[in-house]
Amino acid sequence: MDNAALHRFDLNLIKVFLAISESGNLTQAANRLGLTQPAVSHALRRLRDEFGDPLFVRVGNGMEPSQTAIALRPAFEQVMRLVGDTMQASRQFEPATSDRQFRVAMTDTGEYVILPRLIAALHSVAPQASVQSMRIAPDDLGAALRTGRVDAAIGYQPGLEQTGAVARPVLNDKIVCLFRADHPLTRQPWTAESFAGLSFIDVGRDATGYRMARQFIDDLGIRYRTVAQLDHFTIVPEILRRTDFVALFPHSVCRMMNRHREFDHLELPFGVPTFDVSFWVGQAFSSDAALTWLYELLLTQMEA
The missing domain is CATH 3.40.190.10 (Periplasmic binding protein-like II)
Structure with missing residues (x-):
């Protein structure tokens, strides 16, 4: 790329390049950037024209980088870091007037x-x-x-x-066991065996803290009964109010949820790591x- 081409080079093309490089897929790159796939395809054509290289070649359902693309990636990442640092360092933030x-x-x-x-x-x-x-x-x-x-x-x-x-x-934070305030659990010994005997509402399976705790419990060989699997936690309190079911929740959420003292919680009886x-x-x-x-x-x- 000569100096004239460098002066007219669109930095947005670097964002597209990096998104394709990271995802290996035009559709996923478009989703990451909030663009349409045709827009990403058009940007890729412009990149190919600028560098005289295919850059990414379709292999199966993905896009494999060429040697030129592999060489360009670290340089483009550095460009984005430098541009970001320069722009942000030059800006002052005024909370009272900002509409950001x-x-x-x-x-x-x-x-x-x-x-x-x-x-x-x-x-x-x-x-x-x-x-x-x-x-x-x-x-x-x-x-x-x-x-x-x-x-x-x-x-x-x-x-x-x-x-x-x-x-x-x-x-x-840490994962704890949440239940209604008058639950029979509060009147019996709290052990790994009593934990395994409870019926659980399984929620937040994709949450990283929950996954870490669940993997830890599985590695201990502890198994428990799941009565429902939910994607969102907001309905769980209403279920717990009406049943003897329990749920694994972050301690920070339990504290917020229990402002009216409708619930109680216990730390797990086998020392799950914090996060x-x-x-x-x-x-x-x-x-x-x-x-x-x-x-x-x-x-x-x-x-x-």
């Missing part, structure tokens, strides 16, 4: 614990700003942060640092003054 929409990836339990406090605080000090909560599959989260599809992610995301994302601590909930940003956006401000605002609310 913060796009934050989190689960429904994350919304329950974090959003009420965060939105109330945001409205108080940055009344024109807003939050958009987004669901991003764990496998796509690194790319979403890197390309700016989301500004931040909040949650327990082991391995996300390997994608170049930067973590800032929010809270340490760290973090505020994640893409490396290229780690100097974003607005995101740093949002994190600090969140932290003050979680510590209150």
Whole structure:
């Protein structure tokens, strides 16, 4: 690429290149970028024209990178980091006048614990700003942060640092056993055997903290009966109120849910590890003054 071509080069093409490189699929790349597949195909044609190379070749249902594409990827990743750092360092964030929409990836339990406090605080000090909560599959989260599809992610995301994302601590959490306040469980010994004899509402199977705890329990050889499998936790309290069923929930959610003392919880009788909930940003956006401000605002609310 000569100097004239470099001056007219569209940086958005780098985002498309990286999305294809990471996903190996045009449809998935389009979904990550919030674009249509024809738009991604058009961008790929432009990239091929610029570099005189196919860059990605269809193999089966995927796209394999050429040697040129393999060589370009680290350089393009560095370009995005430098551009992001330069842009964010040059910007100042004024909460009182900002109308920025913060796009934050989190689960429904994350919304329950974090959003009420965060939105109330945001409205108080940055009344024109807003939050958009987004669901991003764990496998796509690194790319979403890197390309700016989301500004931040909040949650327990082991391995996300390997994608170049930067973590800032929010809270340490653990999975506990939740049940109604007058449950017979409170009047009997709490052991691994009594745990295994309970009937469980299985919820949040895709949540990383839940998966970690479930794997730990499975590795201990403990089996229990599941009476229902649900995708969302919001209906679980109503089920627990009416039955002797129990559920595995993050301790942070249990505390919020039990403000009216309708429920009780016990730590698991076999020491499941805790997990760290973090505020994640893409490396290229780690100097974003607005995101740093949002994190600090969140932290003050979680510590209150």
